[in-house]
Amino acid sequence: MVYLNFPDWSQASAAQPYYMDATPGLSGYHCAPELFYFTPRNKWYLIYQSGPPQYSTADDPTQPQTWTEPQSFFSSHPPTVRASFAGARCTQQRILRYGCASAWRAILMNAFAN
Numbered sequence: 884m885v886y887l888n889f890p891d892w893s894q895a896s897a898a899q900p901y902y903m904d905a906t907p908g909l910s911g912y913h914c915a916p917e918l919f920y921f922t923p924r925n926k927w928y929l930i931y932q933s934g935p936p937q938y939s940t941a942d943d944p945t946q947p948q949t950w951t952e953p954q955s956f957f958s959s960h961p962p963t964v965r966a967s968f969a970g971a972r973c974t975q976q977r978i979l980r981y982g983c984a985s986a987w988r989a990i991l992m993n994a995f996a997n
Contacts, residue, residue, distance in 0.1 A: 884913050884931065886947040901947045908952030909939070918944060935959075 884903040889895050904910040916931045926940045929950060935957060939950040 884909070884916055888945055903947060906948050906950050909950065913937075913953070
């Protein structure tokens with residue numbers, strides 16, 4: 884993954900890329916990043932696919948070197964996921980988010996309860 888910071892799309896080509904592999908724990912395969920602020924935790928969350936869906940947190944998303952090491956949402960794929968995606972190696976986190984917002988919120992609250 885690559886992080887870019889720019890104030891306006893017209894300046895995107897001049898933005899200095901930061902390769903997230905330079906952040907401890909984020910080397911290797913990570914794709915389909917999504918960023919959001921989770922108010923109950925007062926944290927920014929970066930979720931992505933890396934085999935199992937994973938997330939990292941930060942207080943300031945403009946400081947990419949401060950993201951925490953990846954945490955998996957699940958210790959293993961839930962049985963319903965294994966049954967639905969037989970042979971698949973990863974879970975599309977967007978299937979839940981766009982398919983059923985209340986289920987997605989429940990999963991986030993459960994995953995971040997600790």
